[in-house]
Amino acid sequence: MALRAAKRTWSGAVAAAALLTLLLYLMFARHPAAALERLRPSRWPAAEDGIPNQVHVVYVLREPTADVALEFGQALCVFAARHYWHPRRIYLHTDAGPEAVARARDGRAGKWSRLVLNLPEVRVRRVTAPTEANGVEIKQVEHRSDFVRVQVVRELGGVYLDLDAHPLRDIRPLRRAGFGAVGGRQHGGQVNSGIFMARRGARFVSLWHDAMFRVFDGGWTTHSNDLATRFGQQLVTEPGEMLILDQAALAPGSWLEPDCVDLYEAHDGGDDDDAPSWSHNYSDTYILHAFSPARGGYRINGFDHITPRYVLERRSNFARAVFPVAKLMLDRGLIDIDDSHLGS
Numbered sequence: 334m335a336l337r338a339a340k341r342t343w344s345g346a347v348a349a350a351a352l353l354t355l356l357l358y359l360m361f362a363r364h365p366a367a368a369l370e371r372l373r374p375s376r377w378p379a380a381e382d383g384i385p386n387q388v389h390v391v392y393v394l395r396e397p398t399a400d401v402a403l404e405f406g407q408a409l410c411v412f413a414a415r416h417y418w419h420p421r422r423i424y425l426h427t428d429a430g431p432e433a434v435a436r437a438r439d440g441r442a443g444k445w446s447r448l449v450l451n452l453p454e455v456r457v458r459r460v461t462a463p464t465e466a467n468g469v470e471i472k473q474v475e476h477r478s479d480f481v482r483v484q485v486v487r488e489l490g491g492v493y494l495d496l497d498a499h500p501l502r503d504i505r506p507l508r509r510a511g512f513g514a515v516g517g518r519q520h521g522g523q524v525n526s527g528i529f530m531a532r533r534g535a536r537f538v539s540l541w542h543d544a545m546f547r548v549f550d551g552g553w554t555t556h557s558n559d560l561a562t563r564f565g566q567q568l569v570t571e572p573g574e575m576l577i578l579d580q581a582a583l584a585p586g587s588w589l590e591p592d593c594v595d596l597y598e599a600h601d602g603g604d605d606d607d608a609p610s611w612s613h614n615y616s617d618t619y620i621l622h623a624f625s626p627a628r629g630g631y632r633i634n635g636f637d638h639i640t641p642r643y644v645l646e647r648r649s650n651f652a653r654a655v656f657p658v659a660k661l662m663l664d665r666g667l668i669d670i671d672d673s674h675l676g677s
């Protein structure tokens with residue numbers, strides 16, 4: 334009896350092992366990359382109760398037929414988030430249709446979109462960007478993006494990152510500080526709407542999202558920074574709801590000309606490891622929100638676009654700050670020093 338039982342167990346084990354081998358063979362032989370992705374530890378739910386370690390970026394098209402054409406600087410933001418934070422997911426929320434996404438993925442919308450859209454953590458998520466609120470047409474893509482960003486963080490939780498906001502160090506201590514939401518001041522004292530993080534359904538993003546549809550008036554910040562500041566400050570009085578960081582933390586410079594010059598101007602002889610006299614020390618910055626000088630139409634010495642060469646030469650404060658991630662990309666053969674900012 335005992336022998337028969339042992340034999341049965343043994344043949345059961347052999348059958349199970351054979352089945353497992355066959356399964357593994359099918360998974361790896363047919364889709365090796367996909368199978369590895371399924372086995373990545375980050376796929377398993379993280380036992381953390383802070384703000385989830387996932388990143389949201391938003392790309393709203395200027396016209397329905399436009400491409401998802403990321404520039405080098407935007408790809409750098411995504412690679413820096415990946416490098417410093419190791420997020421479970423990086424969501425790219427866009428109103429682009431499947432064809433535009435396929436074009437971007439296979440390189441027909443430039444190299445930088447191809448690199449970003451093929452990263453294993455990146456998930457493209459189709460969204461509808463609102464075109465009207467409070468009876469007013471939402472004309473600016475930036476404003477349509479404002480609505481999407483607050484909605485997705487409310488719905489999914491995580492870190493919202495403008496594509497000109499460059500992570501410089503890990504933010505895990507901020508996500509785990511025990512607050513429902515974390516934001517930061519910008520020049521002038523308002524809470525910046527280009528970088529914020531929250532738990533799913535946090536009061537900060539819920540109040541903000543509901544209110545933005547009521548107050549929208551086409552003004553640049555009525556529905557964005559104004560509300561983020563109002564609700565952010567109000568929620569500090571409720572324990573654990575809101576942490577507001579100082580200006581250096583997320584947006585040390587500004588959109589004003591002297592700050593843009595300080596950030597982007599190229600100096601001579603920056604390509605070494607010392608701290609040149611013009612260098613800015615970002616030791617108290619988590620994320621560098623690099624406001625573009627293009628909006629103000631400022632002309633800046635030695636700066637045209639964020640290109641691999643401009644960053645790798647380290648002749649400006651911006652270049653010095655984001656250099657480590659660009660260097661990693663260079664070392665991995667992902668960038669060529671002569672690539673253009675459009676990657677085409």
Ligand SMILES: *[C@@H]1O[C@H](CO)[C@@H](O)[C@H](O)[C@H]1NC(C)=O
Nearest residue numbers: 607608612613614615616617
């Ligand atoms: C930047 O500031 C920090 C803190 O004040 C300091 O420890 C560090 O040495 C500084 N870095 C440089 C390159 O001066």
